[in-house]
Amino acid sequence: MxxxxxxxxxxxxxxxxxxxxxxxxxxxxxxxxxxxxxxxxxxxxxxxxxxxxxxxxxxxxxxxxxxxxxxxxxxxxxxxxxxxxxxxxxxxxxxxxxxxxxxxxxxxxxxxxxxxxxxxxxxxxxxxxxxxxxxxxxxxxxxxxxxxxxxxxxxxxxxxxxxxxxxxxxxxxxxxxxxxxxxxxxxxxxxxxxxxxxxxxxxHIRDSVWTKVVRNLVSNPVTAITGASLRENFSDNNLAAISEQMLHEVLPVIAAYGARLEIDPETIMTAGRSMGDVKTSMLQDLERGSPLELASICDAVIELADAHGISMPVTQAITALARYKSLSGNQAQAA
Structure with missing residues (x-):
């Protein structure tokens, strides 16, 4: 350097x-x-x-x-x-x-x-x-x-x-x-x-982008819905299963665009658990009544998947729930 x-x-x-x-x-x-x-x-x-x-x-x-x-x-x-x-x-x-x-x-x-x-x-x-x-x-x-x-x-x-x-x-x-x-x-x-x-x-900056996007995708919207910390999300069997399903849904999208993850999928799951009782940025935003970064973290991935005819049903459902939580939370604060 x-x-x-x-x-x-x-x-x-x-x-x-x-x-x-x-x-x-x-x-x-x-x-x-x-x-x-x-x-x-x-x-x-x-x-x-x-x-x-x-x-x-x-x-x-x-x-x-x-x-x-x-x-x-x-x-x-x-x-x-x-x-x-x-x-x-x-x-x-x-x-x-x-x-x-x-x-x-x-x-x-x-x-x-x-x-x-x-x-x-x-x-x-x-x-x-x-x-x-x-x-x-x-x-x-x-x-x-x-x-x-x-x-x-x-x-x-x-x-x-x-x-x-x-x-x-x-x-x-x-x-x-x-x-x-x-x-x-x-x-x-x-x-x-x-x-x-x-x-x-x-x-290969796009490989790095996808690796970060996947980390955010499988944790941020789920924790915004549940209020869980990263440790809680990846330690709880039910929540971890949802995150893992979202992870498997995004892998064919990454491959379709000629990119790859820089680390293996299992490491993403274990790394999330090792972060401790940290609140994701999306959960912090929700608690402050700020808009959530759903467009770049979730919607854009679904858009890229749709362009290749790749289905992401769990990711779409979690995104919809997080968007509802965000809108209802903001309406409650406004009231």
Whole structure:
């Protein structure tokens, strides 16, 4: 991996001050980088007043950070986008002042990404995935040649604005959409490593995407319905059987698109159990009354399955139940 000095004059922004955004911004600061954090509303006011705080395996980090809105900053060299997937179109529009023709764009999101079919076979304008980019806005706002594909294994929980805890190892996988190992992807890998995030560069980013999607698919919507932690979900025979059925339903979809899981299916089940009493991000969102990431984690997978005539009855049923739970929960809060 190429050497990258933390003293280099490199402009980095993290857009989105949720659990992942604050974790990433804090670790970059700890690594010695100058970082701006893009936030809004009460979240921004709290961070400007008190800074950010990260509780992780290395300790309790209280950090001052330059926080503001996109119009407060010039074009950046590197922009991390850290929203919930359904919030990405609005964030992509908002961060346009930060993005120039050479800006490296790193979307740190869950689910099937809108760029999935771009950068393959020399084509940068592959088919749209309607579940995640119905009107093509993301392709227009975030040019695919500037994107580095990313998946994360970071379980973090936002306690209050600007305050996040995470006690599992921080891991990321990154890769060019066209499979090259470029200078810029190596530079990004060096930045993340310096920040204390174990980072792997891959030539097969879609394999990594599917591996993360499967982890989320077989746990997030089930726990949103049941309220179970990851340990409870994968330790209970009934719940684990549902997750395992969903796992077997998605395997032919992955194969149909010429991809593969990076780990064997059984490891996904046992790894979920070993995460402990951690609430999935979808369960956290449900408890806060926030929208669930069903479009990118569930609907997009079902859309890709339908395109190949692959049936996913259990996944469709669990998705429908999670959507009902989300809508009824939000209606109750509104009342």
């Amino acid at each position: 190429s050497h990258f000095k933390q003293t280099d004059n490199y402009k980095i922004s993290v857009a989105g001050a949720g659990a992942i955004g604050v974790t990433l911004a804090a670790r970059l600061l700890i690594g010695g980088y100058r970082v701006s954090l893009i936030a809004r509303g009460a979240n921004l006011a709290a961070i400007q007043k008190d800074g950010i705080r990260l509780l992780d395996n290395e300790g309790d980090h209280r950090l001052k950070i330059d926080a503001g809105t996109p119009s407060d900053y010039p074009v950046q060299d590197l922009v991390f986008l850290c929203p919930k997937s359904q919030d990405l179109p609005a964030l992509a529009a908002a961060v346009q002042p930060l993005i120039g023709p050479n800006t490296m764009i790193v979307p740190v999101i869950n689910g099937i990404p809108w760029w999935y079919f771009d950068g393959r076979d020399g084509r940068w304008n592959g088919p749209q995935i309607g579940s995640v980019d119905p009107d093509g806005a993301l392709k227009e706002l975030l040019p695919s040649p500037q994107i580095i594909g990313t998946t994360t294994l970071i379980t973090a929980e936002r306690i209050q604005p600007g305050v996040v805890k995470t006690f599992n190892p921080l891991q990321m996988t990154i890769g060019e959409l066209d499979g090259r190992v470029s200078d810029r992807v190596e530079r990004l890998g060096a930045i993340l490593q310096q920040a204390g995030i174990a980072t792997r560069v891959t030539q």
